Amino acid sequence: MHRANFIFLTKIKYFNTTEIYRVAKNFVIQGGNSDETYTVKQRRLYGNYLIKPEFRNNRRHKYGALAAARQWEKNPNKLSSPFEFYMVHNRNGAHHLNNEHTVFGEVISGFDTMDKISRVKVGVDEWPTDDINITVEILD
Numbered sequence: 001m002h003r004a005n006f007i008f009l010t011k012i013k014y015f016n017t018t019e020i021y022r023v024a025k026n027f028v029i030q031g032g033n034s035d036e037t038y039t040v041k042q043r044r045l046y047g048n049y050l051i052k053p054e055f056r057n058n059r060r061h062k063y064g065a066l067a068a069a070r071q072w073e074k075n076p077n078k079l080s081s082p083f084e085f086y087m088v089h090n091r092n093g094a095h096h097l098n099n100e101h102t103v104f105g106e107v108i109s110g111f112d113t114m115d116k117i118s119r120v121k122v123g124v125d126e127w128p129t130d131d132i133n134i135t136v137e138i139l140d
């Protein structure tokens with residue numbers, strides 16, 4: 001379900017109006033949100049639904065894992081946000097997140113881009129000081 005959701009949002013170009021909004025050094029790079037009009041309209045159109053967790057032993061939080069973000073507090077069922085995601089940017093992984101967040105894909109190329117993003121200046125809240133806009137596409 002997580003993978004299908006990500007593909008659907010990619011095909012309607014939802015992510016192309018969002019940005020990387022969290023860069024936690026040597027941990028994760030998180031994106032999928034913005035205040036852009038199109039983004040807000042899409043969230044309203046489809047509703048702010050949540051996705052049930054899909055934990056599989058072969059999908060772990062290794063370096064380059066693509067996973068669904070979720071509300072941490074007041075979310076005992078570990079329901080995922082359909083709109084926000086993160087990539088693990090720690091060469092040792094982030095295995096403490098296994099069975100906490102659903103991994104639904106992985107980065108297979110572009111690690112140099114992840115490295116470049118990881119070096120941007122961020123505030124104390126881990127938000128980049130300059131916007132990092134996203135373009136996501138599916139390659140056949």
